[in-house]
Amino acid sequence: MxxxxxxxxxxxxxxxxxxxxxxxxxxxxxxxxxxxxxxxxxxxxxxxxxxxxxxxxxxxxxxxxxxxxxxxxxxxxxxxxxxxxxxxxxxxxxxxxxxxxxxxxxxxxxxxxxxxxxxxxxxxxxxxxxxxxxxxxxxxxxxxxxxxxxxxxxxxxxxxxxxxxxxxxxxxxxxxxxxxxxxxxxxxxxxxxxxxxxxxVLDWLTLWWLASLLAWAAAFGVYHMVRTGRLDVPWLRMLHQDSGDIETGSPAVHIVGGVLERR
Structure with a gap:
């Protein structure tokens, strides 16, 4: 058996x-x-x-x-x-x-x-x-x-x-x-x-397209988690050049004279 x-x-x-x-x-x-x-x-x-x-x-x-x-x-x-x-x-x-x-x-x-x-x-x-x-x-x-x-x-x-x-x-x-x-x-x-x-109907979803869509979905998910404070990825936070992160309340990071400053 x-x-x-x-x-x-x-x-x-x-x-x-x-x-x-x-x-x-x-x-x-x-x-x-x-x-x-x-x-x-x-x-x-x-x-x-x-x-x-x-x-x-x-x-x-x-x-x-x-x-x-x-x-x-x-x-x-x-x-x-x-x-x-x-x-x-x-x-x-x-x-x-x-x-x-x-x-x-x-x-x-x-x-x-x-x-x-x-x-x-x-x-x-x-x-x-x-x-x-x-x-x-x-x-x-x-x-x-x-x-x-x-x-x-x-x-x-x-x-x-x-x-x-x-x-x-x-x-x-x-x-x-x-x-x-x-x-x-x-x-x-x-x-x-x-x-x-x-x-x-879904024949266009080949492995390549499926992998591409999954990659974009994963990237969006990580970005959203960073924005809402559920995931801490400092180098992604540096991309925000506004006065602060509205969703998380975190101060924005700016580069002034080659030095990182939080505002």
């Missing part, structure tokens, strides 16, 4: 690494006593406080063991695609990383957009404080991609197979039953982004 699992792991390296990463992050979160509020995705914290990093931390984090095991099992079942001949034709591991990254980032953005519509436009204010965690949106996105691409069936935890086109919706219902606290909006966001990927 162990040898069989080992051989499967070698045949799906990207899935194996992802499962190990999610398990490792769960172990760290559990050891540190980190909860939903510290890593989760919510409209109130992500947009209200501009903690954009939550789009990433929320989806890579699991606070409950049952949620983690459910996601790992489902992700491993989807990994059959990685061991197929069609996977190599699409680009292999690079394709897996590219699509998973797109699903992770865009599903987070879509989730926030839906929370904004529900909470702000439709006045359902409870959606502004809902906090979600877990890799489920990416998994639901992959299910949708495989369903649209014509994959025949999906193994349900090894007990049987269901038609692939029913998988995203069957899993949506099953997850809601097994894990009542699971985010319906988050899972739906994964399905929507999965359809965009599968219908080639």
């Amino acid at each position: 162990g040898q069989s699992i080992f051989i499967q792991a070698l045949g799906r390296p990207a899935t194996t690494v992802t499962c190990a990463m999610l398990g490792g992050i769960y172990g760290y979160i559990t050891a540190k006593g980190i909860g939903y509020d510290q890593v989760g995705l919510s409209h109130e914290k992500t947009l209200g406080r501009w903690e954009i990093w939550r789009i990433v931390t929320a989806q890579l984090s699991h606070v409950e063991l049952l949620h983690l095991l459910f996601n790992l099992t489902t992700l491993w079942s989807i990994g059959d695609f990685e061991a197929s001949d069609g996977f190599a034709a699409k680009g292999g591991v690079a394709y897996y990383v590219q699509m998973s990254t797109i699903l992770l980032l865009l599903s987070g953005v879509v989730t926030l957009a839906l929370y904004h519509v529900l909470g702000v436009l439709l006045k359902r204010e409870q959606y502004l404080s809902v906090t979600t965690v877990g890799y489920s949106a990416v998994i639901f996105g992959w299910m949708t991609i495989l369903a649209v691409s014509g994959s025949a069936s999906f193994s349900v935890f090894g007990f049987g197979n269901i038609p692939m086109y029913l998988t995203p919706f069957a899993s949506l219902v099953l997850t809601s039953i097994i894990i009542p606290r699971a985010s319906f909006i988050g899972h739906l966001s994964g399905i929507l982004v999965g359809f965009l990927v599968a219908t080639e």
Whole structure:
């Protein structure tokens, strides 16, 4: 049995690494006593406080063991695609990383957009404080991609197979039953982004463009953290030539006669 699992792991390296990463992050979160509020995705914290990093931390984090095991099992079942001949034709591991990254980032953005519509436009204010965690949106996105691409069936935890086109919706219902606290909006966001990927709407997001957008997003995030005093990078503070930092209250740094002066 162990040898069989080992051989499967070698045949799906990207899935194996992802499962190990999610398990490792769960172990760290559990050891540190980190909860939903510290890593989760919510409209109130992500947009209200501009903690954009939550789009990433929320989806890579699991606070409950049952949620983690459910996601790992489902992700491993989807990994059959990685061991197929069609996977190599699409680009292999690079394709897996590219699509998973797109699903992770865009599903987070879509989730926030839906929370904004529900909470702000439709006045359902409870959606502004809902906090979600877990890799489920990416998994639901992959299910949708495989369903649209014509994959025949999906193994349900090894007990049987269901038609692939029913998988995203069957899993949506099953997850809601097994894990009542699971985010319906988050899972739906994964399905929507999965359809965009599968219908080639996002084909322009190559690895180069994706890396470029991530670099700009990271630069903006660091700049914002410096401006709000959450990150101290002195050489970035020197770029401000105004009378002071309005957001942090820090005095501006000026160069006078080759000497740094604070005003």
